[in-house]
Amino acid sequence: MSNIVFDAVTRVFRRDGKDFPTLDGISLEVRDREFVAIVGPSGCGKTTCLRMAAGLEFPTSGRVSVGGKEVTEPGPDRAVVFQQFALFPWKTVWDNIDFGLRNKGVLEAERRRRVGDIITLMGLEGYESAFPHQLSGGMQQRVAIARAYVLDPDVLLMDEPFGALDAQTRTVMQEELVRLARKNPRTVLFITHAVEEAVYLSDRVVVMSRRPGTIREVIDVASVRQSENWDRLERIEEVMDQDSFVHLRTRIWKLLREQQAPNDH
Amino acid sequence: MATARSTPGGASRGRRAVWVGAAAFAVALVLWYVLTTLTGVIGSARFPSPPEVFAAFRQLALDGYADGRLHQHVLHSSKLVLMGFAAAVTAGVPLGLAMGWSRRVEAFVNPIFLTIRPVPPLAWIPLAIVWLGLGDAAKVMVIWFAAFVPSVINAYTGVRSIEPYLLEASRMLGVRGWSFVREVLLPAALPHIFTGLRLSLQASWTTLVAAELVGAALGLGKVLNASAQDIFPAMILIGMVFVGIAGGVMTCTLALVEARAAPWRQG
Numbered sequence: 001m002s003n004i005v006f007d008a009v010t011r012v013f014r015r016d017g018k019d020f021p022t023l024d025g026i027s028l029e030v031r032d033r034e035f036v037a038i039v040g041p042s043g044c045g046k047t048t049c050l051r052m053a054a055g056l057e058f059p060t061s062g063r064v065s066v067g068g069k070e071v072t073e074p075g076p077d078r079a080v081v082f083q084q085f086a087l088f089p090w091k092t093v094w095d096n097i098d099f100g101l102r103n104k105g106v107l108e109a110e111r112r113r114r115v116g117d118i119i120t121l122m123g124l125e126g127y128e129s130a131f132p133h134q135l136s137g138g139m140q141q142r143v144a145i146a147r148a149y150v151l152d153p154d155v156l157l158m159d160e161p162f163g164a165l166d167a168q169t170r171t172v173m174q175e176e177l178v179r180l181a182r183k184n185p186r187t188v189l190f191i192t193h194a195v196e197e198a199v200y201l202s203d204r205v206v207v208m209s210r211r212p213g214t215i216r217e218v219i220d221v222a223s224v225r226q227s228e229n230w231d232r233l234e235r236i237e238e239v240m241d242q243d244s245f246v247h248l249r250t251r252i253w254k255l256l257r258e259q260q261a262p263n264d265h
Numbered sequence: 266m267a268t269a270r271s272t273p274g275g276a277s278r279g280r281r282a283v284w285v286g287a288a289a290f291a292v293a294l295v296l297w298y299v300l301t302t303l304t305g306v307i308g309s310a311r312f313p314s315p316p317e318v319f320a321a322f323r324q325l326a327l328d329g330y331a332d333g334r335l336h337q338h339v340l341h342s343s344k345l346v347l348m349g350f351a352a353a354v355t356a357g358v359p360l361g362l363a364m365g366w367s368r369r370v371e372a373f374v375n376p377i378f379l380t381i382r383p384v385p386p387l388a389w390i391p392l393a394i395v396w397l398g399l400g401d402a403a404k405v406m407v408i409w410f411a412a413f414v415p416s417v418i419n420a421y422t423g424v425r426s427i428e429p430y431l432l433e434a435s436r437m438l439g440v441r442g443w444s445f446v447r448e449v450l451l452p453a454a455l456p457h458i459f460t461g462l463r464l465s466l467q468a469s470w471t472t473l474v475a476a477e478l479v480g481a482a483l484g485l486g487k488v489l490n491a492s493a494q495d496i497f498p499a500m501i502l503i504g505m506v507f508v509g510i511a512g513g514v515m516t517c518t519l520a521l522v523e524a525r526a527a528p529w530r531q532g
């Protein structure tokens with residue numbers, strides 16, 4: 001059982017001797033095997049939330065726990081897809097993906113199978129021995145995603161993982177992620193700026209206010225997905241055509257618009 | 266992938282640069298010949314003519330000069346440089362890495378380091394002579410000081426300039442201990458480390474020649490010193506040329522090692 005619990009979390013950053021309250025009383029539970037997306041204005045603290053779940057950042061007050069245990073350090077049970085990819089430039093695509101498994105002590109034969117599978121899944125065949133700088137931004141991002149997936153973690157923390165992809169690849173990756181999430185559900189915290197992506201992928205969408213970030217509203221998508229039976233539809237554009245989808249999307253759009261600062265067009 | 270930067274225009278520009286360089290060399294050689302041998306505008310006591318330089322080269326290579334033949338001098342100097350350099354970087358690079366990684370090591374070492382750092386390497390020569398005499402050990406010690414400082418500073422900078430998100434990624438992936446040093450810290454700092462090695466190597470040669478000028482049994486510095494005392498400009502020139510060649514060969518070797526050690530930086 002691996003849920004993520006934010007319990008009255010605040011975070012104040014200090015810069016130039018001044019306090020910058022960044023998160024203000026975040027309480028949220030991402031349930032076991034639930035897919036939750038966070039949307040919100042830039043700088044509202046989305047990445048900070050995700051980093052807290054990862055153990056790379058800590059609350060000023062309140063508590064963050066995963067699977068009932070307070071988060072104190074990062075670990076491969078909570079795989080992160082970083083906003084800046086964070087691939088190792090000196091490792092090949094294969095070695096980047098393999099690295100986490102190797103550190104976990106997974107046996108050679110199994111590693112080879114798992115890394116090979118994920119490389120196929122991500123469409124990276126033929127690039128196994130390439131270095132990150134020899135890949136396009138979109139491919140680098142796929143390696144970063146593969147590096148997290150391959151760990152088969154209880155919790156996936158994804159910070160705008162499709163941000164650098166072109167529209168077509170992005171669509172493929174979204175469909176792939178949905179397929180994966182259905183087949184092998186796990187707890188996912190997913191940050192995005194793309195509202196449609198959030199609605200398409202998640203069980204619930206969290207809309208945050210602008211800084212200091214609070215939770216403005218939590219929108220339940222899963223119940224609509226079920227009652228409208230979106231899963232019968234193969235392709236993302238068919239889902240996006242549904243009135244129920246459009247309705248949710250527009251509602252989130254409006255909430256986000258309200259968060260826009262007056263001078264922040 | 267290595268061809269990414271050498272566009273057709275780039276290649277022809279590169280070839281043109283070679284030709285321009287060769288032409289400049291040719292002009293300089295002709296000028297040298299005209300000014301010395303042909304017209305005698307520059308007297309041979311000030312600057313030697315091409316035939317004199319060639320004769321000096323023959324003499325040094327075949328008969329020997331200053332107690333040794335060319336290859337003996339070159340090998341001796343190179344050996345001292347390599348010894349001092351190797352001893353300095355095997356101490357300096359790990360120390361720099363440790364200082365970059367651990368605030369505690371830095372706090373402990375930095376005061377000492379900052380104290381010796383401003384001392385020019387050549388200022389160690391008298392102390393080295395008092396301690397170790399005029400022999401090779403004193404020279405190695407002085408080279409050690411010269412090569413030590415840049416290797417420490419650059420290894421330190423290398424660690425400090427690692428992107429924080431790479432460190433976070435490696436924590437997420439559960440890298441620990443020796444594996445972290447070998448697979449994250451070292452490669453991440455490698456470009457800076459090699460910059461340090463290059464600077465250390467240059468400093469080693471500079472220092473060696475200076476140290477040999479003070480007194481030596483063998484070596485290129487001794488050739489330079491002896492030829493200055495003999496007022497033998499052609500031999501001085503040969504000595505200088507071979508200091509340049511020996512240093513250049515080592516620098517090129519280092520560049521090859523770097524290309525081998527950091528294949529991801531190619532192309």
Ligand SMILES: Nc1ncnc2c1ncn2[C@@H]1O[C@H](COP(=O)(O)OP(=O)(O)OP(=O)(O)O)[C@@H](O)[C@H]1O
Nearest residue numbers: 013014015022041042043044045046047048049211
């Ligand atoms: N280590 C830090 N020190 C000081 N301030 C920080 C630090 N990390 C984040 N902040 C500040 O906290 C705020 C929230 O940052 P965060 O990265 O969480 O935003 P975000 O919602 O992910 O934005 P974006 O959508 O642009 O990625 C920003 O104003 C940022 O400047």
Ligand SMILES: [Mg+2]
Nearest residue numbers: 046047083159
């Ligand atoms: Mg962010």
